[in-house]
Amino acid sequence: MSQxxxxxxxxxxxxxxxxxxxxxxxxxxxxxxxxxGIIQAQQLAKRLKREKIAHIFASPFLRTxxxxxxxxxxxxxxxxxxxxxxxxxxxxxxxEEPERLSIRALKELFxxxxxxxxxxxxxxxxxxxxxxxxxxxxxARCLATEFFPENILLVGHGVSVVGGTIGLVGEIAKTEVKxxxxxxxxxxxxxxxxxxxxxxxxxxxTQVEEVIRFx
Numbered sequence: 593m594s595q596x597x598x599x600x601x602x603x604x605x606x607x608x609x610x611x612x613x614x615x616x617x618x619x620x621x622x623x624x625x626x627x628x629g630i631i632q633a634q635q636l637a638k639r640l641k642r643e644k645i646a647h648i649f650a651s652p653f654l655r656t657x658x659x660x661x662x663x664x665x666x667x668x669x670x671x672x673x674x675x676x677x678x679x680x681x682x683x684x685x686x687x688e689e690p691e692r693l694s695i696r697a698l699k700e701l702f703x704x705x706x707x708x709x710x711x712x713x714x715x716x717x718x719x720x721x722x723x724x725x726x727x728x729x730x731x732a733r734c735l736a737t738e739f740f741p742e743n744i745l746l747v748g749h750g751v752s753v754v755g756g757t758i759g760l761v762g763e764i765a766k767t768e769v770k771x772x773x774x775x776x777x778x779x780x781x782x783x784x785x786x787x788x789x790x791x792x793x794x795x796x797x798t799q800v801e802e803v804i805r806f807x
Contacts, residue, residue, distance in 0.1 A: 596743040597736050597760060597786075598645065599777040600636060600663075601753045602655040604629030604801070608773075621679075621690030625658045632774040632797055633662035639776065639796035641666050646742035649735060651677040651749060652692060659774065660747040661702045670706040673698070676713025676731030677748040677756070680724040689717035712739070721751065728752035729759025736760065736781075753777060753792075760786040773801050 602625070607613045609626040617623070625633060640663055650660035652673045660671050673695065681689065699705045713731040715724075732746060732755075746756055750771045757765035760779045769777055770792035778790035794800045 603632035603774040637666040650747040672709040678715040680751040681717040683718040725755035728755030732756035732759040
């Protein structure tokens with residue numbers, strides 16, 4: 593039986609809609625979803641409702657957890673926080689390692705988080721593009737082939753979506769995958785290889801970004 597790995601980018605973020613939010617934010621590199629981003633996350637959940645997904649993994653940033661939570665509610669699944677799916681810790685974007693909500697604080701906001709799960713791959717500031725591709729690719733391979741051989745959903749960021757896909761299908765993902773906000777990648781294992789079936793699908797969204805940012 594074939595295995596499917598779904599890889600989604602988080603929905604629209606508040607600082608994309610309101611750039612001034614960054615100036616006074618307590619955790620300026622960890623924005624929540626915008627109002628339209630919440631709608632996008634719900635549309636993603638509706639798209640995945642009938643897919644036989646067994647596990648949901650999310651980067652521990654607020655916007656990815658919110659996106660994953662919308663899907664988890666519809667599929668009635670827990671959320672496993674995986675640091676290997678984290679945002680690109682790019683020193684050109686971030687002047688220091690980004691501050692995030694603690695796991696305890698996230699659990700209080702999102703009870704579906706599985707605090708018994710131990711992340712497989714670490715993300716260390718600062719990172720090059722090649723490094724984030726390497727660690728997110730390693731994460732996708734590790735989760736899909738070593739620990740969770742069922743259909744899984746990975747919720748990450750623009751660069752980690754591409755990197756995760758590279759980890760399964762190879763270098764072709766660098767040019768084939770278009771990781772716009774709340775887009776969906778589908779990779780299917782048909783032994784002995786992984787096949788790229790969706791390359792950043794947005795057909796489930798009523799509002800699609802015109803310019804792909806931070807990818």
